[in-house]
Amino acid sequence: MLDFETYQQLLALYADYAAALDENQLDKWPEFFTEECIYKVQPRENFERGYPLATLAFESRGMLQDRVYGTTETIFHDPYYQRHVVGAPRILGVDTERIRAEANYAVFRTKPDEISTVFNVGRYVDTIRRTDAGLKFESRVCVFDSEMIPNSLIYPI
Template sequence: MSRETKPSLDVGLKDVTGALARATNPASHDAKYAVEAFNTIYCAVLDDGDLEDWPEFFTEDGFYNIVSRENYDHGLPVGLVYCEGKNMMKDRAMAIAKTSMFGPRYLRHFMTNTRIVDIDDAGTIKAETNFILVEVLAEWPEGRLHMAGRMQDIFEKQVNNSLLLKSRIAIYDTLLVHNALVLPV
């Protein structure tokens, strides 16, 4: 799915009054809590290394991309990871878990400052959340910043009121990714 087919989430802070009104709306509070709860579980699954569960956070036609801020700002969808559909995500997770060879590593995902950009009548939530990814490798046992940036997400409300990701674009600000990006952000 190209970036052109995705609605931009880069709205809201240009109009501070509108952003504050959305932030203090009770529906935004409920949505923010739901998104933060979702992201807490998402991070725990990735931090625990449960890669085969990662695709279950997405809709069947979900979209996932890890792209540099520079590419994103220039409308270039080419990223470090690009997955269209849950099946592509399952293939990636299986390949990493079963066939890829890389040094042992531990990751810690931190997601904060969630901002609800929009909620439509169907319950679709557009949100933006900052993230930091810390990585520990044998050669860097003290840990280091692996990546920092923001997530631009589109969540779809399911029949049981749970959320699934329709789209997650991880836009990293980090100018240098120190090691190969192996695992999802």
């Protein structure tokens, strides 16, 4: 069972994560994770069948920092904004060190001078570690429902 204060911290983690991405503060993204972490964006079919193939897969905060550098300094693309709508996390398990949770998400994309479109929909499957610096994602798997993502995946989900 998760106490009220810890659940409030969990809600803040989810909200702050989405806000940082929506405000294009990509330099903050790796700080939501433990040093040794997993971040994947994976199709639902592969996730449910236990297949390892993922659209993106990173295994440390250093790899996330490299992705931020690549995204901000080397990748050229049409500019767009993201907006995350994240459901309340559902607690799957709790122990003294970790919280397992999942939450539904929808990411909308808006290009200047175009209407907003649904970019990606799915669920986060998370393992959150309690640290001295607060709650951090030890593992975040973004399981998207569609078998395809339009165009390319540039910003984190």
